[in-house]
Amino acid sequence: EDQVTQSPEALRLQEGESSSLNCSYTVSGLRGLFWYRQDPGKGPEFLFTLYSAGEEKEKERLKATLTKKESFLHITAPKPEDSATYLCAVQARRAGGYQKVTFGTGTKLQVIP
Amino acid sequence: EAGVTQSPTHLIKTRGQQATLRCSPISGHTSVYWYQQALGLGLQFLLWYDEGEERNRGNFPPRFSGRQFPNYSSELNVNALELEDSALYLCASSRFQSDTQYFGPGTRLTVL
Numbered sequence: 001e002d003q004v005t006q007s008p009e010a011l012r013l014q015e016g017e018s019s020s021l022n023c024s025y026t027v028s029g030l031r032g033l034f035w036y037r038q039d040p041g042k043g044p045e046f047l048f049t050l051y052s053a054g055e056e057k058e059k060e061r062l063k064a065t066l067t068k069k070e071s072f073l074h075i076t077a078p079k080p081e082d083s084a085t086y087l088c089a090v091q092a093r094r095a096g097g098y099q100k101v102t103f104g105t106g107t108k109l110q111v112i113p
Numbered sequence: 114e115a116g117v118t119q120s121p122t123h124l125i126k127t128r129g130q131q132a133t134l135r136c137s138p139i140s141g142h143t144s145v146y147w148y149q150q151a152l153g154l155g156l157q158f159l160l161w162y163d164e165g166e167e168r169n170r171g172n173f174p175p176r177f178s179g180r181q182f183p184n185y186s187s188e189l190n191v192n193a194l195e196l197e198d199s200a201l202y203l204c205a206s207s208r209f210q211s212d213t214q215y216f217g218p219g220t221r222l223t224v225l
Binding site for chain 1: 219
């Protein structure tokens, strides 16, 4: 069964203090790895899709990278508005399609002014 | 472009009742997904509809069911509600199967 483990569970940063969030995954044949941001009581907001090891994507202060076993979400000079729970998810590539996406439990990021 | 919409925003039911939640996908999207997010827990996959057919189902009892209409909108039905069904129910859509999923704002279901 596909597994996603995110660490740390919670992270508290000072404004401007860069850091990385980790997503380790186990899947037999990766079709895609997804990063989302979720604010309390709201639906997840799509950030990135990564498809193959070595791929990198950036958006404002966020940069996502992918290896064969894990993905990192790097946050450069975070601001208080970056405070949210960041979710990682994977989808396997299997014959027949329609493979469900498996989500991790997320990293809750708090950025203090 | 309008995003995924869900209704109602909040729903309060008592144990044993039935709940119906609705979802309208992004225009042009044919796949609709349902997830349950209980307080403090991760997203649990419920159901996946594509082109009107149920394509995949998570580890939930049969009292969780749904359907997709010809206009690709979807509804989730939960029968014989139990207290532990209280959660945020999220709907997502994608252009086609195995494409990136975009989420709606969710329906908060409270079972008393």
